[in-house]
Amino acid sequence: PPKQPIHEGGSDFVVVSNRLPVDRISTEDSDAGWRRAPGGLVTALAPVMATRDGAWVGWHGAPDEVLEPFHHESMDLIPVPLSSDEVELYYEGFSNSTLWPLYHDVIAPPEFHRTWWDSYQLVNTRFAEAAAQAAAPNATVWVQDYQLQLVPQYLRALRPDLRIGFFNHIPFPSPEIFAQMPWRKAILEGLLGADLIGFQRPNDTANFLRSARRFLGAGVKAKQVHVKDAAGRYSHIARAEPFPISIDVCQIQELAARPDIIARSQQIREDLGNPKTILLGVDRLDYTKGITHRLKAYGELLLDDKVKVEDASLIQVASPSRERVETYKQLREDVEGMVGRINGQFDTIQNTAIRYLHHSYPVEEMVALYLAADVMLVTALRDGMNLVAKEYVAARTNNTGALVLSEFTGAADQLKQALLINPHDIDGLKNTIVRAIDLPRRESGRRMRAMRKQILAHDVQRWSDDFLNTLAQKAIRDDS
Numbered sequence: 448p449p450k451q452p453i454h455e456g457g458s459d460f461v462v463v464s465n466r467l468p469v470d471r472i473s474t475e476d477s478d479a480g481w482r483r484a485p486g487g488l489v490t491a492l493a494p495v496m497a498t499r500d501g502a503w504v505g506w507h508g509a510p511d512e513v514l515e516p517f518h519h520e521s522m523d524l525i526p527v528p529l530s531s532d533e534v535e536l537y538y539e540g541f542s543n544s545t546l547w548p549l550y551h552d553v554i555a556p557p558e559f560h561r562t563w564w565d566s567y568q569l570v571n572t573r574f575a576e577a578a579a580q581a582a583a584p585n586a587t588v589w590v591q592d593y594q595l596q597l598v599p600q601y602l603r604a605l606r607p608d609l610r611i612g613f614f615n616h617i618p619f620p621s622p623e624i625f626a627q628m629p630w631r632k633a634i635l636e637g638l639l640g641a642d643l644i645g646f647q648r649p650n651d652t653a654n655f656l657r658s659a660r661r662f663l664g665a666g667v668k669a670k671q672v673h674v675k676d677a678a679g680r681y682s683h684i685a686r687a688e689p690f691p692i693s694i695d696v697c698q699i700q701e702l703a704a705r706p707d708i709i710a711r712s713q714q715i716r717e718d719l720g721n722p723k724t725i726l727l728g729v730d731r732l733d734y735t736k737g738i739t740h741r742l743k744a745y746g747e748l749l750l751d752d753k754v755k756v757e758d759a760s761l762i763q764v765a766s767p768s769r770e771r772v773e774t775y776k777q778l779r780e781d782v783e784g785m786v787g788r789i790n791g792q793f794d795t796i797q798n799t800a801i802r803y804l805h806h807s808y809p810v811e812e813m814v815a816l817y818l819a820a821d822v823m824l825v826t827a828l829r830d831g832m833n834l835v836a837k838e839y840v841a842a843r844t845n846n847t848g849a850l851v852l853s854e855f856t857g858a859a860d861q862l863k864q865a866l867l868i869n870p871h872d873i874d875g876l877k878n879t880i881v882r883a884i885d886l887p888r889r890e891s892g893r894r895m896r897a898m899r900k901q902i903l904a905h906d907v908q909r910w911s912d913d914f915l916n917t918l919a920q921k922a923i924r925d926d927s
């Protein structure tokens with residue numbers, strides 16, 4: 448059974464996400480406590496959490512461990528346990544081997560297994576029950592991302608008094624692709640339990656509304672869906688709208704101005720032998736990120752002698768992710784094979800073509816890397832947003848540097864002055880990388896200034912304010 452919340456009478460504001468926004472600090476022989484996990488979402492919500500007795504419901508990351516709710520930085524954290532079987536079926540299975548590839552344009556083939564679906568429903572029920580327990584009367588509950596698409600509907604059934612928001616951080620596929628999902632109706636009905644369903648792009652929003660119309664026969668008018676209950680009676684209006692997520696711009700800018708981080712960025716350049724150009728890629732090691740396309744293009748540029756190993760180095764940070772999932776194991780083999788072949792062919796004793804780092808780093812080191820990099824490469828095949836592109840722009844406070852950005856990212860909607868590429872077009876990608884390396888100072892400055900203006904005006908705080916303000920308003924066509 449879900450644990451009792453700490454706030455008596457419940458919280459006015461509850462966030463629900465697969466992962467809690469904290470990491471365990473473990474020392475050699477003891478658990479030293481918890482530390483706020485990096486990421487914009489928790490930063491944006493921390494002030495709301497503090498003023499509204501906020502609670503956060505989520506998994507703490509360790510299988511087969513049941514934890515009591517605890518208090519951390521003015522939030523109640525309510526851990527939801529997952530057994531190791533559920534980690535395999537709900538998380539690695541349905542979330543990351545069915546939904547993730549299906550929603551990212553089937554770059555990898557999605558697998559459909561009934562046992563995974565059963566587990567997904569069960570775990571979503573558990574999250575909904577925990578949220579229902581934690582919420583005060585008439586509270587606002589904000590459910591996050593594709594792992595929890597059934598929670599809005601389950602939660603509304605338990606607690607019709609709540610105001611429920613949902614935000615999908617990843618793309619929402621076209622109805623032609625979504626059609627493959629054997630449980631497509633149940634998923635749409637799950638999402639439609641929310642009063643407001645947020646997406647990254649207008650396109651994702653339109654895809655969702657088309658699916659609701661096509662597969663549920665739902666009445667859709669002006670981005671509003673007329674939702675009926677199981678008995679076919681009017682239940683509520685669910686609105687769908689785009690809210691492109693962003694980053695904590697202040698934090699990145701402050702770090703970019705810190706003398707020790709600037710010194711570190713110079714150290715990075717020196718340690719690499721002070722090449723004329725440093726190129727940088729930073730990604731979770733995920734097949735949606737187009738890392739192999741990037742490496743192929745870079746390897747060919749070295750082969751064609753368009754880029755020389757004495758002049759340029761590519762730093763590729765690939766942070767470990769979902770390592771027990773087969774497609775991710777295969778990707779790691781592929782990437783590491785390519786890096787090995789390219790470096791074996793082009794490295795000298797002094798110079799390296801690609802400095803490959805299979806690690807994750809604290810934000811301070813990331814900002815030092817952004818400052819060290821002349822060219823940032825974001826070549827995702829499909830990406831809900833891509834916050835790395837936005838962080839690079841935020842860190843370039845002196846308006847230098849070139850951003851090569853895939854058209855298939857949500858970020859491309861906002862960063863229009865980036866050098867936009869189609870990562871499948873290897874020749875186009877190669878030409879654009881060369882162009883980025885040689886970009887005249889005036890042109891890079893003009894582009895970077897325009898992109899910085901956009902980012903500075905749209906940080907993650909504004910994103911969450913926009914979403915929560917819209918959620919607080921009544922739907923215009925609410926004929927209840």
Ligand code: G6P
Binds near residue numbers: 466592593769
């Ligand atoms: C993406 C998803 C998040 C997820 C993150 C890390 O950004 O949208 O929901 O938390 O990847 O993946 P993981 O499986 O480690 O939580």
